[in-house]
Amino acid sequence: MAANEIPTVAGTKMGTEKFVRLSEAAGHHLSALLQKKGYAAGALKVSVVGGGCSGLQYQMELVPGAGPKDIVVESHGVRISVDPKSAVFLSGSEIDFSTDLQKGGFRVTNPNARATCSCGDSFST
Numbered sequence: 001m002a003a004n005e006i007p008t009v010a011g012t013k014m015g016t017e018k019f020v021r022l023s024e025a026a027g028h029h030l031s032a033l034l035q036k037k038g039y040a041a042g043a044l045k046v047s048v049v050g051g052g053c054s055g056l057q058y059q060m061e062l063v064p065g066a067g068p069k070d071i072v073v074e075s076h077g078v079r080i081s082v083d084p085k086s087a088v089f090l091s092g093s094e095i096d097f098s099t100d101l102q103k104g105g106f107r108v109t110n111p112n113a114r115a116t117c118s119c120g121d122s123f124s125t
Helices: 024-037 084-090
Strands: 012-014 020-022 043-050 056-063 071-075 078-082 093-098 105-109 122-124
Touching: 020 024, 020 071, 020 078, 024 043, 024 056, 024 078, 024 093, 043 084, 078 084
Parallel strands: 012 071, 020 093, 043 078
Antiparallel strands: 043 056, 056 122, 071 078, 093 105
16 A cells, blocks of 8 residues: 555545544534434534535535545544545545534634635635
8 A cells, every 4th residue: 555545444445634623622512413313333424515605515414324435534533424526625624613602513614715705604715
C-alpha cells in the first residue's frame, strides 16, 4: 500500500481527522443522539448537495452504518461517513455544535468554502 493511500476496511475507506473532524461538543451531542436511536455502529452521514443561496449545501443525517464506498473518520468517539463525491468539498472541515438560541445546532467550518450565505447553511467553492 502506498504511503498516501487510505486503508480499506470491509469496502469502506478509513480517513483521519485531517480530512474531517468533530468538535468536542459535537461529538458529545452526536454520541447521545446515536445511542438514543439505537445505532451502536452508526455514523453521522455528511453530504454536499446542490442548493441553497450559494449553490451547495450540507446535508447531515444519522445512519445505522457507513455506505460501502464511504470514507469513515472517527472523531471524539463518533464515526463520520462521507461519500466520495462530497469528500472533495469537505476536506479539512470541522463540525461544531452549539446550544445558542439563535444560531444553535450543527455548523460546518469549511476551509474550501470561498463564499457562504448569511445563514451559513450553503457555500460555494
